[in-house]
Amino acid sequence: MLMKLLRELVFPLVAVAFAFLVGGVIVLLIGDNPLEVYGLLLGSALTWPDGIGYTLFYATPLIFTGLAVAVAFRCGLLNIGAEGQLYVAAFATAWVGIKFGGTVVDVFGEPVGYGWATLPAFLLVPLAILTAVLVGAAWGAIPGWLKARFGAHEVITTIMLNFIAVALVSYFTQYFYKKPGDPIMQTVEIGAGAYIPRLGDFIPGIPARLPVSVAFLIAIAACVLVYLLLWRTKWGYEIRATGANPSAAEYGGISTRKQIVLAMAISGGLAGMVAISEVLGYRHRYYDGFSANYGFTGIAVALLGRNHPVGVFLAALLFGTLIRGGIFVDAFSEHVTKDLVEVLQAIVILFVAAEALFRGPFGRFGLLKRSKV
Amino acid sequence: MFEIFNLALLFSTIRLATPLLLAALGGLYSERSGVINIALEGLMLAGAFTAAAVTHWAGNPWAGLLAGVAAGALVAAVHAVACIRFRADQVVTGTAINILMTGIPALVSGAFFLSSGSTPQIPRENLIPWTPIVLAFVVLVPLTYYVLYYTPFGLRLRAVGENPAAADAAGVSVPRMRYTAVIISGALAGIGGAYLSIGQSSLFTRNMTSGRGFIALAALIFGKWRPVQTMLACLLFGFTEAIAIQLQGVRFGGEEIPNQFVHIIPYVLTLVVLAGFIGQARAPRALGIPYQKER
Numbered sequence: 001m002l003m004k005l006l007r008e009l010v011f012p013l014v015a016v017a018f019a020f021l022v023g024g025v026i027v028l029l030i031g032d033n034p035l036e037v038y039g040l041l042l043g044s045a046l047t048w049p050d051g052i053g054y055t056l057f058y059a060t061p062l063i064f065t066g067l068a069v070a071v072a073f074r075c076g077l078l079n080i081g082a083e084g085q086l087y088v089a090a091f092a093t094a095w096v097g098i099k100f101g102g103t104v105v106d107v108f109g110e111p112v113g114y115g116w117a118t119l120p121a122f123l124l125v126p127l128a129i130l131t132a133v134l135v136g137a138a139w140g141a142i143p144g145w146l147k148a149r150f151g152a153h154e155v156i157t158t159i160m161l162n163f164i165a166v167a168l169v170s171y172f173t174q175y176f177y178k179k180p181g182d183p184i185m186q187t188v189e190i191g192a193g194a195y196i197p198r199l200g201d202f203i204p205g206i207p208a209r210l211p212v213s214v215a216f217l218i219a220i221a222a223c224v225l226v227y228l229l230l231w232r233t234k235w236g237y238e239i240r241a242t243g244a245n246p247s248a249a250e251y252g253g254i255s256t257r258k259q260i261v262l263a264m265a266i267s268g269g270l271a272g273m274v275a276i277s278e279v280l281g282y283r284h285r286y287y288d289g290f291s292a293n294y295g296f297t298g299i300a301v302a303l304l305g306r307n308h309p310v311g312v313f314l315a316a317l318l319f320g321t322l323i324r325g326g327i328f329v330d331a332f333s334e335h336v337t338k339d340l341v342e343v344l345q346a347i348v349i350l351f352v353a354a355e356a357l358f359r360g361p362f363g364r365f366g367l368l369k370r371s372k373v
Numbered sequence: 374m375f376e377i378f379n380l381a382l383l384f385s386t387i388r389l390a391t392p393l394l395l396a397a398l399g400g401l402y403s404e405r406s407g408v409i410n411i412a413l414e415g416l417m418l419a420g421a422f423t424a425a426a427v428t429h430w431a432g433n434p435w436a437g438l439l440a441g442v443a444a445g446a447l448v449a450a451v452h453a454v455a456c457i458r459f460r461a462d463q464v465v466t467g468t469a470i471n472i473l474m475t476g477i478p479a480l481v482s483g484a485f486f487l488s489s490g491s492t493p494q495i496p497r498e499n500l501i502p503w504t505p506i507v508l509a510f511v512v513l514v515p516l517t518y519y520v521l522y523y524t525p526f527g528l529r530l531r532a533v534g535e536n537p538a539a540a541d542a543a544g545v546s547v548p549r550m551r552y553t554a555v556i557i558s559g560a561l562a563g564i565g566g567a568y569l570s571i572g573q574s575s576l577f578t579r580n581m582t583s584g585r586g587f588i589a590l591a592a593l594i595f596g597k598w599r600p601v602q603t604m605l606a607c608l609l610f611g612f613t614e615a616i617a618i619q620l621q622g623v624r625f626g627g628e629e630i631p632n633q634f635v636h637i638i639p640y641v642l643t644l645v646v647l648a649g650f651i652g653q654a655r656a657p658r659a660l661g662i663p664y665q666k667e668r
Contacts, residue, residue, distance in 0.1 A: 026477075030484045078464050152647035153656070155411065155464045156594060159587050160640040160647075171633040299468055337483035339490070342476030349469035350451070354459035 012304050012311070014358060016318070019347040026343060032336045040332055041325035041340070051324060053200075053210030059320025060212070060277040061086075061291075063219040065298025066305060066312035067226050068140075068270035072154075073307045074230060075263035076243035081143055081158025082271035083295025084165030089136035089272030091169040093279045094187050094286035096131045098177060100124055101191015114177065114188055121193040125280065128194050129218075132275035139165060140268015141261055148257035154264065162295075170288050177286070185288035196280045215277030222270060223309040229266070230309075239263050271295065292323070293342075300345050303352045319345065382615055387506060388573065390611025392417065392565040392582075394509045396589035397596070397603050398517055399561030403449075404598060405521065406554035407534040407659040411467035412452050414586025415474035416559045420445040420566030422478035425492040425577035426485075434501045438567050445563020446556045448474065453555035457548050460663035471586075479579055490579030492570075500575055505568040510604070513561070517600040530554060534657035537664040547664045562586065591643040598657060610639040 024034035045051045065082045072079035079085075102118035119127065143157040170185065177187035196215060200208035230236035241249040242259040250256050278290055297319055304318070305311025322345070326338030351357065396413045403410040410416075423444035428437030452470050455461040479490035486492055521527040532540040533550040541547050569585070570577040588610050595610075596603030617635035 026480070030480065078462070080464070080468060146644070146648055150648045152644075152649075155409075156590070157644060157647060159411065160591065160644050163584060163587070163640045164637045164644075167633040167637045171631050174633075175631060293472070296468060296472060299465065300472075303465065335484035337480055337489070339476045339479035339483060342472055343480060346469045346473030346476060349465060349472070350455055350461075353461035353465040353469065354455040355461070356459040 008306055008308075008311070011355070011358065012306065012315070012352065015304065015351040016348060018351050019344055022347050023340065023344045027336055027340065030335050032333050037329055037333050037336050037340070040328045042321060043325075044328035045321040045324035049205075049207055049210065053206065053212050054324045055317065055320045056216050057210065057212040057277075057282075057320075058323040059316040060216045060219050060281075061274040061294045062297055062301050062316035062319050063313055064222065064270050064273040064277070065294045066301030066316050067222055067309060068267045069298045069302035070305065070307040070309070070312055071226060071230070071239070071270060072263055072267040073302055074243045075239045075259055076246065077144075077147075077154050077260065077263060077267075078299075079140065079143075079158060079264065079267045079271075080155055080296070080299065081140065081161050082267070082298050083291060083293070084158065084162035085136045085139045085268040085271035086274040086291055086295060087162075087169050088139045088165045089132045089268075090275040090279050090290065091172065091187075091286045092135035093128050093132045093272075093275035094190055095177070096128045097124070097190025097194035097279065097284075098188060100127065101194045115191065118191065119193060121195075124191065124193045125196060128190075128280055129273075129276055132272045132279075133269040134272075136272015136275075137265040137269035140271065141265040144261035144264025147264075148260045169286070173286060173288055186283075187286040189285045190279065194280055195284060196276065198281070211282050213277060213281030215273075215281040218273070218276055220313070222273060223313050226270070227309045235262065271298070297345060300349045300352075304348060382612075382619060385615040385618070386608060386612045387510070388611075389614045390607045391506045391509050392568050392573075392585055393589045393592055393610055394604055394607040395505065395513070395565030395568065396562040396586055397592045397607055398509070398513055398600065399445075399558035399565070400590055400593045401517065401521075401558075401598060401600060401603060402530070402554040402561070403558035404593065404660055405534045405657055406530050406551045407537060407657055407662065407664070408453070408456055408551055408555050409463040409467065409661045410452070410555070410558055411464055411587070411590060412449070412470035413558070413562050413589050414582055414584070415467075415471040416445045416449055416562035417566035417569070417582045417586045417589075418471075418474040418478060418580070419448040419559075420563030421570040421581055422474075422482070422492070422566075422577045423563075424567030425495060425570040426481070428495050428499055428571050429493055432499060434495075434499050434571050437499075437571050438501060438505075438564065441567030441571075442560045442563045445559040445561070445566065447559070449555050449559020449562070450552075452559075453552050456555070456663065457551050460665065463661055463663075475580055478577065482577070492577040495571060495575045497575065499571070501568075501572050503572075505564055505572055508564070514600055514604045521600060531657075533664075534659055537659050537662075541664075541666060547666075551664075562589075565589070588639050591639050594656075595639075595643050595646050597655070609642075613638040 027034040027037050045055045068082045069079055098114050099116045100119045102115050143154045146152040146157045147154045173187055179188050196213055198213045200206040200210050238254045239259050241254055242256045246256045301315040305315035322341045326341040330338040396417055400410045400413050420441035424437040424441030427440035428434050452466055455466045456463045482488050482490055529545045529550055533547050537547045592606035592610055593603050595606035617632045620630050620632050
């Protein structure tokens, strides 16, 4: 068991090491000291409490999108539509928070007429979370259905749906839910009853200024649930069977079309949960363009995490660290900017994807000799 | 409302369709050889940034254009090596290239131009406003059509994309064809990107392609992977973009027309085509499948 875990860890670690090596060369070419830059990148993100608090905050949406991509991967699908799914879900969640969160009062104390009703928090929060999951799932199910029904490649349809999602929510924000005269493309605030608490609000020792919220705990729960779903239920078995060998699955009596729609819906639902951390836990409104490519980073997270919830969790922590550290690189390094984080992400994906790189000619160095899982 | 349909709209359509067409034709070579190219966005960004940076340094737009082409080809070569030599998932690699190319230009311009991801302004006399338009519509579309259907190279390209094993048996080197095709796609997307930065505007800004690489990909699918149809699709999508720009601030019956709906037309149309409502879009049969010679 332990040996198996170690073997699983070797390849991602090698890929990350190589990515940092290449990134270091780029830093050197730009004219900074790679060790200093990496010191800033990793060191500042791992200080207690601010560094770690923010790292966990940045990791939270990545856990959700990483799980989303991983579930689809296990079914043999590549969901690059997490970005669109989380945008639609975030808007819908904010909508519920606005409509059922009571009447909003603007800066001058004037009531702004957006709310329909005032639900108590114990009803509103679950309702908002349910909305995030269901709306994300519905948007994710569309490409699943298009694939199952018409054979349309999910990669292309999810790309198209990403753009459609962004345009739709921007339309509704701009014309219906923006405070008149607000120069920023964002909705009015959600009712306070829909806020979820920050960890610092109830855990002693964590300062309440840190934005990491209950959403992080929900993300951990999601990891456990995805594990149970994939490896302990019939649904999960059928999803994995479809991903491993669709024709064999079909022969074994599994409706692969149904699994494709199901897997995409679950994937979309997980992506939609980003709304919990971003809308309910942090911004308390829908903000146009809030996602810092969480959907695409989710691909890197899932790949690096070997499409396993534990791996996804660890990979999300790594990328969360990078995002937090990037801010310090921006501020304190001479030439290099936080864009280094994106570059590192991309190189990690390239190395993980080109797995054969470590198995082919380099395999002789004994890095990895095991055949594919 | 209808006074916006005039000659200016036509020119604007052609201008806006040009970068799409260049990238889409590039994608056509790559995908016809069996390599998915969702990296078009990143390849365009590579071309756009390099062209603007080199034009700024060298003071010569032709040097910039050439550098943009080279950058596109070089980045495409990375995609090609990962997909062909190491049989990586082509979509995953493409996504990585797209992320890489939002990062690298920002990193480089942050270091050398002390900006947050844009190059300095290029003076007007150093821009190439129309050459890429002619190149795309007058030269490349007929040339691609001819090459694809009337030359041995085109036949091999299509064979490699449809049935690589058969092509291999007939003595065609599948990897070599695919490398060539992917690198051509990078070069063409590079021109498309260069046209954006040193043709239509006068500097590179962060993520300046804003999804054009994906619209080009959509046009390629909408055009069913054929050169002339792809050109028509690019014109259609260029037209919707032109309309969206013209409609800004135009009032119709007292109401502003939300341009979000005009913007999504290309994406919706592509979805409709993919679902098979307008004819059948059939991809090259071996698209996305790494080829491994049998031993």
